[in-house]
Amino acid sequence: MRIKLIAIVIFLNLNLIYSQNGIVKSYFINGNKSAELSYTNDVYDGTCIWYYENGNVKVEKTFSMGKLNGWVREYYENGLVEKEYYVNNGLLDGLFKNYYKNGGLKEVLKYKAGRLISREEVPYDSNFDPPISYYSGANRIDKIKKKKEIIICDAEICPEPLGGMKTIYNNLIYPEHAKMYGLQGNVKLIASVNSDGRVENVTVIEGIGLGCDEAAAEAVQKSRFLPGMRNGKNTASNVTLQIEFKLDKDELALASTQKDNADKQTEANLDELIQNRKKDDVNYLQLSTTDSLITKPVQVHRNLECSIDVCPTPMGGMTALMENLVIPQRAYQLGLEGEIVIIADVDKYGYVRDTDVIKGLGHGCDEAAEVAVLETKFEPGFIGKEAVRANVKLIVPFKLEENSEKDTENNTENNNR
DSSP: OHHHHHHHHHHHHHHHHSOOOEEEEEEOTTSOEEEEEEEETTEEOEEEEEEOTTSOEEEEEEEETTEEEEEEEEEOTTSOEEEEEEEETTEEEEEEEEEOTTSOEEEEEEEETTEEEEEEEOOOOTTOOOOGGGOTTOOOOSSOSOTTTEEEESSSBOOEETTOHHHHHHHOOOOHHHHHHTOOEEEEEEEEEOTTSBEEEEEEEEOOOTTHHHHHHHHHHTOBEEOEEETTEEEOEEEEEEEEEOOOHHHHHHHHHHHHHHHHHHHHTHHHHHHHHHHHOTTOEEEOOSSSSOOSOEEEETTEEESSSBOOEETTHHHHHHHTOOOOHHHHHHTOOEEEEEEEEEOTTSOEEEEEEEEOOOTTHHHHHHHHHHTSOEEOEEETTEEEOEEEEEEEEEOOOHHHHHHHHHHHHHHHO
16 A cells, blocks of 8 residues: 555656646648647646648637637638637637638627627628638748748748648649650749739749640649738749649559550551541642751641651541631731641650741731640651651641621621720
8 A cells, every 4th residue: 555655656746747838849740730739737728729731720729727718710721710719718708700611701609608699690602702811820831841842932931822732733633645654743833923822923934745834834823822921011922833743653554554555556557547648638749848957758748748758647637627726806807817837746646745836927826726736636647657756837727707707897896886
């Protein structure tokens, strides 16, 4: 009995010696804080904060010797307030507010000494767009763990995506063609973020192609940011971001299989493909050229030419390409017609990798023609029986349709009235 009593006394003394006092911090595996708790003799005392893994505040509560006493706020993962209420010595007192996920007020309850006095609900407004000040739970992380994510900006404090880079990756769509190639890498871009945290412009400065550059820019454009700060105030600024495209093992294995199948299918259909092209086009012939660095015969096939045995051609012919052409209204207003000449870089799977206008009409017509070419799937080019990546010169006819022209004239007349 005496031994047990001594053991209990020793345990109590050790507990007093090692009891928690002051601020105690804990961390997630990624290095971000998971909690920042204030203790006095092992009980909560003062302000305690819990965090999401992305660094944003999850819950903040104020205690007095273990009892809630002060404001309590709970947040959604993106930093918007979910609930806020006041506790007086353990009892709800005053207003208790609930918010929708878009930041709009959901309901207001009124308490007095723990007793519910009134309750008022607010209808959901799908058009509500919260100002940046509503994202009070979006915590500024002291150190950026991955320098490749946010590299540099022109403000004292850089803009950061609300919810971290996870927000951008949630908006990121990996292009199917890039997946098929097993393409991986980083797209570096500059985002212009205004003082309200909205992305006004995105410029790709280092790309990897196959639609990844456009996908990265679109994902950033869709994301909301904490704005940059200068002299303690929100400011418009530019921030450099690096977006990673990475496939897992299963996706890489699938990409390899798809490429092998595409190669086999192309080889099996080669003879039929060549014969059909020659049969469908009476203007198929061989010419020599002096207007380029190409010294071998150039193949002319209606509205296209190249310097290999079989040119890449649009699936469905130029008709299919023209169906993708959207003529700008400015062209109708100016009555622009003619030809746009484009060099298209077509890979061995028939996808257009790049375009270059060498003769254009301007006023948005050249860009419209490039978009039409990029959106068109091609039959690949061949050297012998091997599908290859090759450049093909396309002559895109630009002719205004009479009906569309009349519609434009009518619209112009109506506007003038």
